[in-house]
Amino acid sequence: MESVTAPEPTGASVRLRPEIAALPPYRQGRPAPADGYKLSSNENPFPPLPGVVAAVAASANEINRYPDATALTLREKLADRYGVSADEVLVGVGSVSLLAQFIAAAAGPGDEVVYSWRSFEAYPGLVTVAGATSVVVGNRDDHGHDLEAMAAAVTDRTRVAIVCSPNNPTGVIVTAAEFEAFMARVPRDLLVLLDEAYIEFVRDEASVDGRTLIGRHPNLVMLRTFSKAYGLAGLRVGYAIGPVPILDAAHSTAIPLGVTGTATAAALASLEPAAEAELLERVGVIAARRDRLRDALVAQGWPVPQAQGNFVWLPTGDATADVAERLFEAGLVTRAFPPDGIRVSVGEEESVDTLLRILGELVPASQEGHHA
Numbered sequence: 169m170e171s172v173t174a175p176e177p178t179g180a181s182v183r184l185r186p187e188i189a190a191l192p193p194y195r196q197g198r199p200a201p202a203d204g205y206k207l208s209s210n211e212n213p214f215p216p217l218p219g220v221v222a223a224v225a226a227s228a229n230e231i232n233r234y235p236d237a238t239a240l241t242l243r244e245k246l247a248d249r250y251g252v253s254a255d256e257v258l259v260g261v262g263s264v265s266l267l268a269q270f271i272a273a274a275a276g277p278g279d280e281v282v283y284s285w286r287s288f289e290a291y292p293g294l295v296t297v298a299g300a301t302s303v304v305v306g307n308r309d310d311h312g313h314d315l316e317a318m319a320a321a322v323t324d325r326t327r328v329a330i331v332c333s334p335n336n337p338t339g340v341i342v343t344a345a346e347f348e349a350f351m352a353r354v355p356r357d358l359l360v361l362l363d364e365a366y367i368e369f370v371r372d373e374a375s376v377d378g379r380t381l382i383g384r385h386p387n388l389v390m391l392r393t394f395s396k397a398y399g400l401a402g403l404r405v406g407y408a409i410g411p412v413p414i415l416d417a418a419h420s421t422a423i424p425l426g427v428t429g430t431a432t433a434a435a436l437a438s439l440e441p442a443a444e445a446e447l448l449e450r451v452g453v454i455a456a457r458r459d460r461l462r463d464a465l466v467a468q469g470w471p472v473p474q475a476q477g478n479f480v481w482l483p484t485g486d487a488t489a490d491v492a493e494r495l496f497e498a499g500l501v502t503r504a505f506p507p508d509g510i511r512v513s514v515g516e517e518e519s520v521d522t523l524l525r526i527l528g529e530l531v532p533a534s535q536e537g538h539h540a
């Protein structure tokens with residue numbers, strides 16, 4: 169008679185990769201209360217433009233078909249704008265997907281990926297999923313990237329370096345001069361990913377701008393997204409511009425057909441001159457609101473670093489959870505990164521008054537009177 173073994177009663181009935189099983193399970197952030205504001209995901213507070221909604225609605229008539237596998241129409245449009253060929257543009261399911269694709273294309277077990285920390289919270293998981301190892305370099309005291317230390321951390325095992333400007337969650341830019349010096353110092357066969365998810369919000373003229381570097385480095389790829397400035401976070405579409413062989417490799421590591429026809433239709437509609445002008449005007453409104461918010465916080469005594477994205481960083485240290493809770497009680501959902509600080513998105517105008525009222529009551533004692 170055959171012996172029948174009962175299956176394991178736990179979830180551990182299959183052999184998972186240990187480094188994956190050890191990753192913290194994803195927990196959705198708290199939704200904003202009905203009369204509150206969601207300032208936790210750096211979303212655009214403006215509703216979609218009617219023309220974009222119309223393009224999305226029209227795309228519904230074709231959902232029985234698979235999308236174009238390479239989003240050629242959108243690539244051509246972007247290629248035209250950036251003065252490159254369509255083969256030098258890769259469209260992805262948001263730039264998070266593109267980051268995953270490039271990392272998987274270049275780094276595997278035994279390889280290293282260098283980035284600054286604290287930076288975008290997705291980086292560590294993407295590196296681990298690729299089987300590679302993260303090498304993190306602490307931010308400078310001003311919360312910007314320490315590019316000299318990052319260059320010094322590159323070894324013959326390093327396959328990718330990620331530079332995020334403006335840095336999420338701290339808001340600090342990398343300057344063009346700093347970036348040039350970094351590119352001159354790292355090996356020409358090291359893939360450098362310049363993550364510019366917030367470039368449209370930058371008003372500091374010293375900032376690096378990937379657009380001015382196109383064609384100048386055989387190892388540089390620039391990543392941009394429609395999620396933030398263009399307000400399409402829910403549709404998942406971003407793009408990379410860089411050398412064709414690197415983009416071809418990153419196309420190979422993508423899950424096929426992820427970019428939907430609806431997403432490309434919305435992106436194309438957003439690039440129509442009238443629509444884009446309106447979207448960029450909104451970006452201007454948010455950038456101005458950000459500057460007012462940061463100036464007011466600094467005047468209250470908060471040591472908020474330079475803020476060039478659509479968010480501000482509060483270095484709350486050990487008080488992070490308490491401050492985030494107080495904001496939540498006032499209807500403001502923010503993103504807390506204990507024990508470092510809190511990232512607050514620049515959202516609806518009405519959220520700013522509440523924010524300043526609550527934070528005005530919570531200025532850290534050590535900061536009071538240190539008005540910069």
Ligand SMILES: *Cc1c(COP(=O)(O)O)cnc(C)c1O
Nearest residue numbers: 262263264288336365393395406
């Ligand atoms: C939001 C963000 C992205 C892009 O997100 P997608 O919605 O996937 O395009 C990429 N990098 C950083 C640093 C971000 O904050």
